[in-house]
Amino acid sequence: MVQKLDYLKETPSQTAGPYVHIGLAPGAAGFEIYDKELGWDIAGPNAKGERIRVEGIVIDGIGSPIKDVLLEAWQANADGIYAHPEHPGEVEEGFRGWGRVITDFETGEWGFDTVKPGRVMGRSGKLMAPHINLWIVARGINVGLNTRIYFDDEAEANAADPVINLIEWERRRATLIAKRGERDGQIVYRFDIKLQGQDETVFFDI
Amino acid sequence: MKQPGEFYQRDREWHPPAATPDYKTSVTRSPEYSLLSLEQSASEITGPTFGHNDIDPLDNDMIHNYAQPGESAIGERIILHGQVLDENGRPVRNTLVEAWQANAGGRYRHKKDTYLAPIDPNFGGCGRVLTDDEGYYVFRTVKPGAYPWRNWVNSWRPAHIHLSIFGTSFSQRLITQCYFEGDPLIARCPIVNTIPDQTARDQLVAALDMNATIPLDTIAYKFDIVLRGRRSTVFENRLEGN
Numbered sequence: 001m002v003q004k005l006d007y008l009k010e011t012p013s014q015t016a017g018p019y020v021h022i023g024l025a026p027g028a029a030g031f032e033i034y035d036k037e038l039g040w041d042i043a044g045p046n047a048k049g050e051r052i053r054v055e056g057i058v059i060d061g062i063g064s065p066i067k068d069v070l071l072e073a074w075q076a077n078a079d080g081i082y083a084h085p086e087h088p089g090e091v092e093e094g095f096r097g098w099g100r101v102i103t104d105f106e107t108g109e110w111g112f113d114t115v116k117p118g119r120v121m122g123r124s125g126k127l128m129a130p131h132i133n134l135w136i137v138a139r140g141i142n143v144g145l146n147t148r149i150y151f152d153d154e155a156e157a158n159a160a161d162p163v164i165n166l167i168e169w170e171r172r173r174a175t176l177i178a179k180r181g182e183r184d185g186q187i188v189y190r191f192d193i194k195l196q197g198q199d200e201t202v203f204f205d206i
Numbered sequence: 207m208k209q210p211g212e213f214y215q216r217d218r219e220w221h222p223p224a225a226t227p228d229y230k231t232s233v234t235r236s237p238e239y240s241l242l243s244l245e246q247s248a249s250e251i252t253g254p255t256f257g258h259n260d261i262d263p264l265d266n267d268m269i270h271n272y273a274q275p276g277e278s279a280i281g282e283r284i285i286l287h288g289q290v291l292d293e294n295g296r297p298v299r300n301t302l303v304e305a306w307q308a309n310a311g312g313r314y315r316h317k318k319d320t321y322l323a324p325i326d327p328n329f330g331g332c333g334r335v336l337t338d339d340e341g342y343y344v345f346r347t348v349k350p351g352a353y354p355w356r357n358w359v360n361s362w363r364p365a366h367i368h369l370s371i372f373g374t375s376f377s378q379r380l381i382t383q384c385y386f387e388g389d390p391l392i393a394r395c396p397i398v399n400t401i402p403d404q405t406a407r408d409q410l411v412a413a414l415d416m417n418a419t420i421p422l423d424t425i426a427y428k429f430d431i432v433l434r435g436r437r438s439t440v441f442e443n444r445l446e447g448n
């Protein structure tokens with residue numbers, strides 16, 4: 001016999017199901033209940049840095065867009081600081097760095113407006129390239145999927161990024177790089193997510 | 207001095223795998239490649255924080271938060287309460303818990319739900335609350351009904367409440383479902399059974415809690431939630447560098 005380790009076990013995950021909007025985005029489910037829905041404003045009015053939009057679709061193993069996905073974004077500000085008490089540094093008043101969006105019921109498109117994050121100090125003093133952390137839940141996804149959005153105009157920083165470099169297959173690295181474009185004078189990055197099959201997005205066990 | 211460090215690795219054998227063919231929708235929505243394991247950086251050990259000005263104190267009362275003045279939702283009145291802990295058994299304070307559910311007839315207030323059970327005009331079906339200093343949360347609601355869904359021809363979800371919990375870091379983010387003691391549909395549910403281990407499945411079943419029941423008023427169920435625990439060490443963990 002040995003002494004008993006008295007750790008608890010994490011509560012098992014279950015799918016968010018088809019009606020996730022009721023709980024996390026009730027306006028989209030078709031009713032008004034809260035004075036304030038959370039997660040629609042990631043950066044706030046005072047954030048410094050470049051204003052950008054990020055858009056995409058989430059594609060299943062058949063190649064079809066998924067129309068009942070909820071995505072959450074978590075990012076640093078333009079100086080590479082997270083709005084969190086343990087991260088050294090200050091963020092702008094009103095900068096939260098967290099957002100929540102759903103895919104359109106008809107088209108499967110999602111998108112959010114924010115500022116482009118700065119480089120964040122990674123482990124062992126290695127700077128990470130600018131990135132937005134994503135968490136993806138939906139009907140049929142048993143445990144929320146984590147990935148990162150990097151930016152294609154940051155080639156040098158991306159090449160030195162310790163997380164991108166963990167990906168053995170260079171071809172798969174490309175799945176994490178959003179493509180910069182412009183529409184109506186606004187910077188729009190495209191980031192499509194493939195859950196399965198050819199060019200499946202890299203997902204992380206964080 | 208002890209420093210807070212990384213969160214314990216998620217036990218992927220305790221959670222459901224991505225591909226679970228008896229829950230058919232997972233088949234085309236499950237990654238085939240292995241997840242890439244990351245040592246945590248600031249991006250993973252931080253996460254959004256919420257305060258009392260984000261929510262309304264009545265948001266956790268689903269019997270009333272969508273009801274007309276003087277009205278209340280129809281159904282078996284229940285309290286769902288419990289503690290949010292980490293794997294070290296420490297309370298997770300001031301964290302946001304969000305809930306959503308079908309009404310007592312098993313119908314969701316959602317434009318995509320077409321089940322023939324009626325909408326309750328006084329029931330929205332969502333609530334949210336911040337845990338207190340001991341990690342406690344409480345909702346008042348009605349017990350949701352079972353409902354049919356398209357998996358096999360004759361598949362019924364056990365009564366359940368969906369729960370979303372944040373914790374203090376993005377790596378603790380969790381969505382789960384809470385079931386109710388004694389429901390014979392639990393053991394038959396392909397979504398419950400995506401979880402391979404019986405002890406893990408049992409962790410999702412709220413216990414009837416007579417001590418918390420309000421006599422002549424409301425029945426109570428207790429559902430504790432455990433988020434990933436966190437390492438604290440005197441040894442260098444090299445999270446921030448040098």
Ligand SMILES: [Fe+2]
Pocket residue numbers: 017019308363366368
């Ligand atoms: Fe449900």
